[in-house]
Amino acid sequence: MLDVILAGTGGMMPLPNRFLTSLFVEIEGRAILIDCGEGTQVALKRVDCKLSRIKMLLITHFHADHISGLPGLLLSLGNAGKTDSLIIAGPRGLRRIVESLTVICPGLPFALDIRELDTREPSSFDWTDGENHANTPHFTITSLPMRHRIPCLGYFLELKRPPVFNPEKAKNLDIPLKFYRVLHSGTSVTLDDGRVITTEMVTDGSRKPVKISYCTDSAPFASIADFAYESDLFVCEGMYADDAMRDSMEDKRHMLFSDAARLAKQANVKELWLTHFSPAEINPKAGLQSVRRIFENTVIPTDGYHKELIKQGG
């Protein structure tokens, strides 16, 4: 099961009815959180995201609406009994920022594994938690420098999917039932008759990874569409529905709803979720009809919008 929850949908500042943008991606009890502005831990609790499951935090950039919630989140993780280390990845300079913010939350009961990513070139790293078995979630995380007023990264998460177990193949090889589970988990077994059976012998070919793209804050540019190409879900900023705000958005290096929709169309994604609405954008949903003329499968979410990208057992 892969669950994606957009805990907040706002930009700039939290509002009484709209928290700041952050995305919670959970699989098999492990979660990756992207961005943590003021109030994000409250936004997560409101929609029942379990903080204790967060293994990695990805920060897009060092504007307050994306990182100022960090000390509170870390304290809450400590109170929830977290003892294993937390990966925090973000643009160059992250270590200094985290060290500054954690002055006010000393003595955390877990270690911070800080990873500074390149802010000039795309980069990627692999992440898995625990044993590297075939059914342990395995992500490749790629970062792409955005075009914002300060260094900023977009993130592209690809979840590798384990091959599907094929009981016919196992039956044809006369493998006892008790070995099915361990074989599917990626471990070879030796049968009583001395034959060694590997996972490849009882599974079907590999499946296309599930891809989630997250881009905020940035002026629009073509590489975003290249990196988000054929995403299952593209979460992208849209500050305003009204194209009359174009000059202001170009100045401030942000996007309009229509910019995000054009990128979604170019990238041929399955679904676009708009987010990071300006506090002045009182009713973002009013822009839905016009944005769907550019990209049909657009969602204008409210806080807590979620989707199961992979169903239980899938």
Ligand SMILES: [Zn+2]
């Ligand atoms: Zn922002």
Ligand SMILES: [Zn+2]
């Ligand atoms: Zn910003």
